[in-house]
Amino acid sequence: MELTYRLIDDTASFEAFRSLLKASSLPADDLNYKRDLLVGYYEGDSLVGTGALEIHGNYALLRSLSVKLGIRGKSVGTTITEYLLDEARKKKLKAIYLLTETARGFFLKKGFTEVQRDEVPADVKASSEFSQVCPVTAVVMVLPIN
Known part of the structure; x- marks a missing residue:
């Protein structure tokens, strides 16, 4: 499978991005391609995977990681995650946080560890993802960036 990635930076690609998230039952309404x-990730012209970093000061929130049905199990999620981690390193961020209800095991394999909500920096906690979108039952995880 030959995958290429593109930054989502226009309305048309943003709508396709949001559609894939919704098909994966992930929140998409609070994203902003001009801010985040x-x-x-594309196979030809078909969007097959998504990911996002929402930057908050010295920290980021990794979100919107999705892979289209039929493509899962082919390391697309790993490829997207590694790209986002590299971007966080380039930006010299201190850590990446995330919330998950279904992918705890996946992120543990990537080096993330669970933390309590009260350990999350205030800027990240104030995000819509933490304060409104994800339920309080979602697992909070962190990966310090070296």
Whole structure:
């Protein structure tokens, strides 16, 4: 499978990005392609994977990681995650946080660890993802960036 990535930086690609998230039952309404780092992975012209970094000061929130049904199990999620981690390193961020209800095991394999909500920096906690979008039952995870 030959995958290419593109930054999501226009209305048309943003709508396709949001559609894939919704098909994966992930929140998409509070994203903003002008503010957030959104990346789409394509097989030809077909969007098959998404990921995002929402930057808050010295920290980021990794979100919107999705892979289209039929493509899962082919390391697309790993490829997207590694790209986003590299971007966080380039930006010299201190850590990446995330919330998950279904992918705890996946992120543990990537080096993330669970933390309590009260350990999350205030800027990240104030994000819509933490304060409104994800339920309080979602697992909070962190990966310090070296």
